[in-house]
Amino acid sequence: MKLRIATYNIHKGVSAFGRRARIHAIKEAIDLLDADLIFLQEVQGQHDLHAIRHPHWPGQSQHDFLAGDSHHSxxxxxxVYDHGHHGNALLSRYAIAASTNHDVSDHAYEQRGILHSVIKAPAADIHCFVIHLGLFAASRRRQVQALITEIQNSLPPDAPLIIAGDFNDWRNHLSTSLYEHLGVREVFDDGQHRALHSLLPLRKNTIKxxxxxxxxxxxLxxxxxxxxxxxVQQAQVLSGAPWNKLSDHVPIVATLEFLAPVISDHA
Known part of the structure; x- marks a missing residue:
């Protein structure tokens, strides 16, 4: 089974300071991705002021608007604030069997969460975690540790797993912990097998x-x-038009192939 996935911070569907609505253009661009799973951050569940200011603002939450008729969300x-709220979202072509949001806010000035959704894909259930970590390094370390603990305590060690989102980790300090404790691979990292099985310790600068x-x-x-x-069959950053005008981030798109578990003859 092949999966086409994407992750994208949509900046609440507006330009800087909310002067221009870009949510309709974002929907058009996301539809063209033709992705099975889309991990979204800074998704506006409700914003009463934008709804008043922008005449064509969607009448539904952004995750439902972006999902349309083709995806579940x-x-x-x-x-949460007086005029609305925002968070993370997952869009899925496949049914979503369960979804839980874990509050990992580290202090009163940044509200952060990790959205865990279980996808009923044809080959297997897939555990998807949508991430948007804090702006401070110490907060990010604690939030990643909370993620690792949750996965280790609630998932089988061989459960198919996708973790995607805005890590705010420009120095790449968090990859090592995720590799070592969860056995994951970053989709751009073609040297992970060499690094993991080397006699030398896994270093952050070896992970692409x-x-x-x-x-x-x-x-960054x-x-x-x-x-x-x-x-991982392919991974790509989508820079240039139209992505350079829609948000302050550009998306990542990857094509994955499900690896069937190896069943022993003695099982």
Whole structure:
């Protein structure tokens, strides 16, 4: 089974300071991706002020609007304010069997969550985690540790797994922990087998990532996709038009192939 997936921080569907609505153009661009799974961050579940300011603002939540008739959606509300709320979302061509949002806010000034959804794909159930980590390094370390603990405690060690989103980890300090504790691979990292099986310790600078921020000239690796139970056939950062005008991030798209578990003759 092959999967086409994407991750994208949509900046709440508006330009800087909310002066221009871009949610309709974002929907058109996302539809053209033809992705089976789309991991979204900064998704506006409700925004009363934007609805008043922009005449064509969608009458439904952004995750439902972007899902349309082709995808199911799940949403994790993280930041709540007087005029609305926003968080992470997952769009899936396959049925979503379950969804839970884990609050990993590290202090009062940043509301962060990890959305865990279980997808009923034809080959197997796939555990999808949509991530948007904090702006401070210490917060990100604690949030990733919370993610690792949750996965280790609630999932079988060989469960198919996709973790994607905005990690805000421009120095690539978090990949090592995810590799070592969860057995994942970042989709741009073609040297992971060599690094994992080397006699030398796995170092952060041996793990490749894609550059996704800022959208006009991407040079920081903020967005990531980590997988387990899949072979990575292709991974690409979508820079240039139209993506450089829609958000402050550009998306990552990857094609994955499900790896069937090896069954022993003595099982």
């Amino acid at each position: 799940s949403y994790g509300m993280n930041a 990532t894609g550059r996704t921020f800022p959208a006009g000239l991407p040079w 690796s903020l967005d990531r996709v980590y997988v387990r139970g899949f072979a």
